Amino acid sequence: LNPMLVAGQMEGSAYMGAAEAVLEHHDVNRFGLHQGPSLLDYRLPTSVDTPELHALIVESIDPEGPYGAKEAGEGPLHPSIPAISNAVFDAVGIRLTHLPFTPGKVLAALAAKREAEAVGSEEGTR
Structure with a gap:
């Protein structure tokens, strides 16, 4: 396999996962339509x-894959x-x-956390 194409698949997959985590939102109706x-x-x-x-390619042969090949782009997404x-x-x-x-x-989760901590400290003083 072409290492540059494999690296492109890996990097694209990592970008796709990050985009799904912080940007992409899929609204669907009750029928599952977008x-x-x-x-x-x-x-x-x-x-x-x-x-x-920078993709780190670890080459190995997959005995089940065609000519020993395996997936290259799905792994970094998950x-x-x-x-x-x-x-x-870890940050907040x-x-x-x-x-x-x-x-x-x-911000909403931080506000809920502060509120829960305030309620907990009030209950602890009773």
Whole structure:
């Protein structure tokens, strides 16, 4: 396989996961039909929004794949979302579980955390 194409697949997948975590939102109606913005209004990351990535290719042969090949682009997508969720938790102590992780959701979760802590401290003084 062409290493440059493999690296492009890996980096694109990582960008896709990050975009899903913080930008993309899919509204559907009760029938499961898309109700969100048009493609002109849909939020996708640009080169300004994304950091430079460097793919690390570990070559191995998959005995089940054609000519020993295996997937190259799907792997980086999956850890992107929990990595961003855990980064938010490490930074501010709140766990976000519904995509996308928007600034508004972070602020709302912080306010709820402060309120819960205030109620807990009031109950502790009784």
